[in-house]
Amino acid sequence: MGIDAATLSAIIFSMLGLCLLIGVPIGYSLGIATVAGLYFSPIPLIYIAQTLYTGTELFPLIAIPGFVLAGDLMIRSKITDKLIRLVFLSVGNIPGGLGVVTVVACGLFASISGSGxxxxxxxxxxxxxxxxxAGYPPAYAAAVTAAGGTLGVLIPPSNPMIIYGVVADLSIPHLFVSGAVPGLLLVAVLSAYCYITGRIRGLxxxxxxxxxxxxxxxxxxAIWALLMPIIVLGVIYTGMATPTEASMVAVLYTMILGFAGRTLKPSDIFEAMVTTGKLTGAILITMGPAMAFGKLLxxxxVPVLLGQGIGELTSNxxxxxxxxxxxxxxxxTFMEGLSTIILLTPVLLPVLKAAGADPVQFxxxxxxMMEIGFLTPPLGVNVFVASAIAKLSIEEISKELIPLIAVLLLYALVIILFPTISTWGYHYMTGR
Structure with a gap:
């Protein structure tokens, strides 16, 4: 039987909302909602199987496990210790200096791992x-670390940028270029926050x-560790390698450093691959149903009708x-960042493009906004990681997180009001 777009939207969004409400994982929720929509449409159910396959076989997605594996191997190889020591000496001896060290070190590590x-x-x-x-309040230390960790998804290579590039059909290397300036600017903003609060609170x-x-x-x-992001991003920007190939370069480079310094064991590689496999599997379970969901819409x-509805409110x-x-x-606050990108991009991007908004800015x-989600319970992944390390409750850390979340919200407002910050790199590289 055939149904119109309004009825289909009501069915699939009602089913999606119900599944999320009762706690069904986002990937399965998207799949169930898509099957419900297909049941009432003339499209055969085999559509979802075909889309599940084509949605997860995309070559750029292989870059995600590569960068995650490289970051995990860096931790196990103690390479991060050398980076932190260099930053510690460079900017540590100022008011709030250890907070600044944390933020800058997060920025450096983010240029390799791509994960918050x-x-x-x-x-x-x-x-x-x-x-x-050094006498810093434990909750403050945990909050600064959680906020610094958000840089992992903005500074290239960024796993969310890869997902967005695939879903929005934009060049991933060019998106990486666009994320560099906003990422470095955010490092400066968070470092300034740590310095100012350090002076005020006598840290x-x-x-x-x-x-x-x-x-x-x-x-x-630290020189060999510092060269890693230069080499990895350099081969991407010069066109010598795709992001996927560059992620493998990162893995091999990290393994060479680890074995040369005798800080990496074969068992570490096995454990890192298991950890990476678990994360990648979770992403693919979400990615396949999301692609089917988006294509059905x-x-x-449905995005066109949504755009018409929103257009009645404003076209600005x-x-x-x-x-x-x-x-x-x-x-x-309740949806994991990658899932948010996969779910909302097919719905919102056509609406914004029709109004004249730049897809790169979006x-x-x-x-x-995904970074802010890392800091807002009940999901707040970075907060849970920091609380486990600091051995503090989420409630204890939350008070120190409020001003940091406010800083990120103001930064998001700057991104909206001054689109050139986020778009100039992409358009410079593409000549458009």
Missing amino acids: PATTAAIGGIMISAMVK RGSGEKLTLPKFFIAFKG TMYQ PTLLLLMVGGLLIIAG GILLVV
């Missing part, structure tokens, strides 16, 4: 205890003065982005 929780775990495992020993620096001999020793120890022109792209930002804040905004 992994960045929080890698840097937090060292810096939370260091801050507590001292490391107490270790920077000298040239110490700096050169630390730089010598497109076939019935800035106002639309503000409205979407509010929606993403709500979604981020992608950067999505990722920034």
Whole structure:
């Protein structure tokens, strides 16, 4: 039997909402909602099986396990320790210096891992205890680490950028370029927050003065680790390798460093691959049904109808982005970030493009709002990681998180009001 777009929308969104309400994982919820829609449409059910296959075989998706594996191997190889030591010497001896060290170190690790929780775990495992020993409030140390960990999804290579590029049909290397400036700017913003709060609250620096001999020793120890993001991103931007191939370069480079420094064992590789496999499996379980869900909506022109409805409220792209930002804040409190991108991009992107909004700006905004979702319980993945390391409850950390979340919200507003920050890189690289 045939149904119209309004009826189909009511069926699949009602089923999706019901599944999410009773706690069904997002990937299964999307699959159930799609099957419900197909049941009442003339499209055969084999459609979902075909889309599940084609949605998960996309070549760019292979980059995600590659970068995650490289980041995990870096932790096990103690390479992050050398990076932290260099940053510690460079900016540690200022008011709030250990907070600044945490943020900058998160930025460096983010340029390799592409994952927010992994960045929080890698840097937090060292810096939370260091801050507590230096007299920083434990909740503050955990909150700064969780906020710094959000840089893992904005600074390239970014796993969410890869997902968004696939769903929105945009060049992933060019999206990486677009994420670089907003990512570095956010490092500066969070570092400034740590410095200002350090001065106000009397949080001292490391107490270790920077000298040239110490700096050169630390730089010598970290030089090979510092070269890694330069090499990996360099082969992407120069066109020598795709993001997927570059992720394998990152894995091989990390293994060479680990074995050369005798800090990596064969058992570490096995354990890292198991961890990466679990994460990748979770992503693919969501990605396949989401692609089927999005294509079904497109076939019935649901985004077009949604766009017409929203267009009656406003056709101003800035106002639309503000409205979407509010929606993403709500979604981020209960929906995992990658799932949010996969679910909402097919629905919202056509609406925004029709109003004249830039899809690259929307992608950067999505990722920034995803960062806020990392800090907002009940989902708040980074908060749970930091609380486990600091051995504190979520409630204890939340008070210190409020001003950091406010900083990220203001930053999201800047992204909306000044689109050039997020779009110039993409359009410069593509010549459009």
